[in-house]
Amino acid sequence: MGVDIAVEAAEPRDGADRRREQRGWYWYDWANSVYSTTVLTVFLGPYLTSVAKAAADAEGFVHPLGIPVRAGSFYAYSVSASLLLSVLVMPLAAALADRSGRKKPLLGGCAYVGAAATTGMFFLDGDRYLLGGALLIVANVSFVISMMVYNSYLPQIAGPEERDAVSSRGWAFGYVAGALVLVADLVLYAGHASFGLSQESAIRICLASAGLWWAVFTVVPLRRLRDRLPVRSAASPAPPLGSSLRQLRETLRDLRRHPLTLSFLLAYLVYNDGVQTVITQASVFGSEELGLDQTTLIVAVLLVQALAAAGAVLMGRLARRHGAKRTILGSLVAWTAVIVAGYFLPAREPVWFFCLAVAIGLVLGGSQALSRSLYSHLIPRGKEAEYFAAYEISDRGVSWLGPLVFGVAYQVTGSYRDAIISLAAFFLIGFVLLSRVPVRRAAAAAGNRVPDLI
The missing domain is CATH 1.20.1250.20 (MFS general substrate transporter like domains)
Incomplete structure (x- = not known):
């Protein structure tokens, strides 16, 4: 039973x-x-x-x-x-x-x-x-x-x-x-x-x-x-873990029935991996390659913290005019520019590192907030919790490849500049994958009303 x-x-x-x-x-x-x-x-x-x-x-x-x-x-x-x-x-x-x-x-x-x-x-x-x-x-x-x-x-x-x-x-x-x-x-x-x-x-x-x-x-x-x-039926002695695994398999099967939503998750997985790696490795790049002291790094992070919320508001306004997908694609171009600029930053010049921190802050909060809101349009009604669990796995749990690429690039070349420029691939590939997702058709396929701008 x-x-x-x-x-x-x-x-x-x-x-x-x-x-x-x-x-x-x-x-x-x-x-x-x-x-x-x-x-x-x-x-x-x-x-x-x-x-x-x-x-x-x-x-x-x-x-x-x-x-x-x-x-x-x-x-x-x-x-x-x-x-x-x-x-x-x-x-x-x-x-x-x-x-x-x-x-x-x-x-x-x-x-x-x-x-x-x-x-x-x-x-x-x-x-x-x-x-x-x-x-x-x-x-x-x-x-x-x-x-x-x-x-x-x-x-x-x-x-x-x-x-x-x-x-x-x-x-x-x-x-x-x-x-x-x-x-x-x-x-x-x-x-x-x-x-x-x-x-x-x-x-x-x-x-x-x-x-x-x-x-x-x-x-x-x-x-x-x-x-x-x-509330478990008294007639069912099934253990919670067995039920959990069955539910997980059901969620994965349901995701396969919505391939356009799955395509968005794949794009998000790639470019978010780049974002998370920049966050975790920027201080190592600043201290080891650019020769910046810890005080400079702390001030730079404070700039990112202060500007991330403002960047989210600014990109939200852009999304109301141009749609979330186009705005996210624009943010990925900005992320790529940030990576390239980081490669050319002069050593022991805190002002330029602060400028880079300002740029990161302005795109960080907005790219994350808009990715979540865009994904919400692609979820079938009644399955919000299951699908956001898959989103969280993409967000947090699959962000290991970027640090691995960063570490291997440094191991092979001995240069943190080469390691940081390797991360541009995540934003470029993410841009291509996201640009190929027909988000209006994906929202309709999920049974949702398609907004005028998405």
Whole structure:
């Protein structure tokens, strides 16, 4: 006999309870965005690279598991390994969360494992590059899975007419938290001597504090969000995991019945991989190739944080005039120009690096926001949660190829300029793939009303 499963309270509740849950949901973006900015974007890349170089042999290689790896590539390979592992774990975690309804324990477990690993980076010193790589992998896998669970709450806490606003407020909370903590990091790092700290100690404190911030503010969403438990038929003893795997196979089969939607996901997978790699590797490029100090890198990231929200608003206005697809295609041209400009940046010239940060900020938020809104037109009604789970896997879980290409390019050439220019391929291929997706026909094939501009 089949399994009869219905999710309790599939629609968001009305009034004060719904708004209270939404406000709790915002705070997880506030909690985890500091890991993304302080750890991944600013400090860990250059610092772990320096630790790996301290452990390197005379030829500049380290040997994790007996494999010769150029020390300058170790961080990129570690990021790539963490995202590849996420690909293997996330489908099971997503399916189990959907079918069991027990999202909050999974969110809390991933958040606190990730926060503990990040806090443990305080002990990353000397030549402990293997410790740094292991902590990065644990923290990043936990971060990716927790973000998948976090995003899956959106259809449950907000009605269709308010999801854009609720989602945007979450992004805003994250940008504000990242900027505030980076200002504090800048004060500590720039004035480390006045605090009686070495430069390395200041960096380790900044890394660990991101983990503590993540742990402390995760309490708020865990107190306010609630699980929607499935109601299982008494006649069905099927285990949740078996149901989850069957549901995952059903989603993949359904995606194949909508090949135009799948084509968009493929294009998004490619160009988003380029975006994520620029975010995680820019600090390594700035410090190792351009010879910029950590203070300059922090200021550059602050510029990106401040301008990302403004860029999203600007590109949203462009989309109202030209359509989301054309605007995204324009942003991919801009991303390619950013990569080419980065290749030619002069060393030890912070002003030009700041100009590059301004350009990245203006296209970053808009390209991500419009990609999500365009995808929403291509989803069959009644399957929003399933299809956004696939989108999240494309967004977070398949972003391992870019860091791998970056690391291999540096390993082969020994030049971070060659490594950064290799990322242009992701934006160019993504542009070609997206330009070939007939989004109006895709929206109609999904059974949706086609807007005048899309």
